[in-house]
Amino acid sequence: MSKQVLDRIAQVFGAAILETHSAFGDDTAVVEPSHWLEIARFLRDDPASSMDHFIDLTAVDYPQRSGTRFDVVLHLRSSERLHRVRLKARIGARCANPAADANPAADVAEAALPKIDSLTSVWVGANWFERECFDMFGIAFIGHPDLRRILMYEQFVGYPLRKDYPAAKTQPLLEYRQADNEKLPPFDEHEGMSFGRKTHADRQPGRNLLGFEED
Amino acid sequence: MGSVSAVTSMSDNSAPDLERSQLVLEGSQQGFATTRFEDLLNWARKYSLFQYPFVTACCAMEFMALAGPRFDMARFGAEAPRFSPRQSDLLWVVGTISQRQAPVLKTVYDQMADPKYVIAFGTCASSGGFYDNYTTLPGIDKIIPVDVFVPGCPPRPETVIDGLLLLQDKITRGDRSVGIVKPRVDPVQLRNPVQLRRKA
Numbered sequence: 361m362s363k364q365v366l367d368r369i370a371q372v373f374g375a376a377i378l379e380t381h382s383a384f385g386d387d388t389a390v391v392e393p394s395h396w397l398e399i400a401r402f403l404r405d406d407p408a409s410s411m412d413h414f415i416d417l418t419a420v421d422y423p424q425r426s427g428t429r430f431d432v433v434l435h436l437r438s439s440e441r442l443h444r445v446r447l448k449a450r451i452g453a454r455c456a457n458p459a460a461d462a463n464p465a466a467d468v469a470e471a472a473l474p475k476i477d478s479l480t481s482v483w484v485g486a487n488w489f490e491r492e493c494f495d496m497f498g499i500a501f502i503g504h505p506d507l508r509r510i511l512m513y514e515q516f517v518g519y520p521l522r523k524d525y526p527a528a529k530t531q532p533l534l535e536y537r538q539a540d541n542e543k544l545p546p547f548d549e550h551e552g553m554s555f556g557r558k559t560h561a562d563r564q565p566g567r568n569l570l571g572f573e574e575d
Numbered sequence: 576m577g578s579v580s581a582v583t584s585m586s587d588n589s590a591p592d593l594e595r596s597q598l599v600l601e602g603s604q605q606g607f608a609t610t611r612f613e614d615l616l617n618w619a620r621k622y623s624l625f626q627y628p629f630v631t632a633c634c635a636m637e638f639m640a641l642a643g644p645r646f647d648m649a650r651f652g653a654e655a656p657r658f659s660p661r662q663s664d665l666l667w668v669v670g671t672i673s674q675r676q677a678p679v680l681k682t683v684y685d686q687m688a689d690p691k692y693v694i695a696f697g698t699c700a701s702s703g704g705f706y707d708n709y710t711t712l713p714g715i716d717k718i719i720p721v722d723v724f725v726p727g728c729p730p731r732p733e734t735v736i737d738g739l740l741l742l743q744d745k746i747t748r749g750d751r752s753v754g755i756v757k758p759r760v761d762p763v764q765l766r767n768p769v770q771l772r773r774k775a
């Protein structure tokens with residue numbers, strides 16, 4: 361059913377739809393990033409698609425891919441027609457200069473962020489998803505009313521879900537104290553072995569559970 | 576009935592009086608007990624731990640079980656939660672602490688009045704657990720001192736009770752070194768892990 365939606369946008373937008381595919385009931389269109397907002401608005405307003413339910417917006421990093429590095433992925437659903445569609449836009453063109461590509465600091469700089477239009481004017485709910493996407497992948501949404509980090513703190517440098525963010529790198533807000541964990545197991549045999557651990561099986565004849573003689 | 580004879584010498588011989596005195600003097604034959612002031616204070620402290628639950632993640636479920644009637648933390652004088660750090664002695668850190676939360680935890684700890692104790696409840700609070708990445712604090716002992724670590728994901732309520740008793744034990748002894756709850760059964764000793772289940 362949503363295959364019809366793909367056909368319809370292919371018909372209306374022509375060359376702006378780069379490719380489409382359908383598999384197991386999932387329909388995907390890869391679109392030209394410059395038409396991102398326009399296509400989204402069309403999908404919401406066109407009575408034949410009527411995508412009133414914004415499900416999800418996220419991104420995927422493909423560091424090895426030539427040409428563009430990120431996919432921005434949008435999932436939509438129509439609560440009236442009960443069909444779904446997935447839109448993708450490939451952004452983040454590699455610089456012509458490979459030296460700049462190899463420099464992570466340049467990647468992180470605000471001006472170098474890959475850009476795409478914000479969908480907040482179409483679905484208000486896109487607001488926090490785009491903030492998360494900005495926070496995790498460093499994708500700048502043009503026209504977003506409040507593009508700040510949403511999960512990480514402001515002092516955080518870099519974009520943690522990019523594949524080139526070192527997996528073990530942390531950026532603590534507080535300086536770590538020097539913990540003196542000298543006392544690691546094994547401990548003294550009876551330390552912390554309170555009476556609560558005893559069961560009636562441990563009970564000795566003539567003594568109570570605490571080990572005292574019974575009257 | 577040794578204590579009775581000691582009591583009779585202290586009070587007149589009317590029977591109801593005798594019974595009451597006997598209750599008061601339980602455990603002593605002399606009618607008084609000697610101790611050091613510090614010990615008395617520690618004894619009082621260990622049975623009146625007012626807790627501040629700093630509960631952030633899934634371990635909270637187990638913490639609720641612990642406070643409920645089945646495991647009943649109230650037995651150990653540690654049941655009363657205080658939602659102001661100023662009024663509490665025992666900080667329970669229950670769950671994952673993210674880097675972003677760390678300053679909040681530190682502030683709460685700093686706001687508590689001495690003497691104060693900290694229990695790290697669960698693997699996440701103790702070491703960060705499997706969240707070994709950009710987001711999570713690798714153990715709350717990186718920012719505040721911890722008295723007792725309770726391992727487990729989440730720890731069983733019995734383990735936590737063991738941790739609480741270990742803390743009380745340490746308070747009695749005035750020991751502020753780091754304690755870790757040991758497993759009840761040493762897994763290394765087991766040939767058949769099924770034995771870990773409840774003993775018959």
Ligand code: SF4
Binds near residue numbers: 697698704729730
């Ligand atoms: S230790 Fe396990 S149960 Fe506890 S907060 Fe961490 S993940 Fe959740």
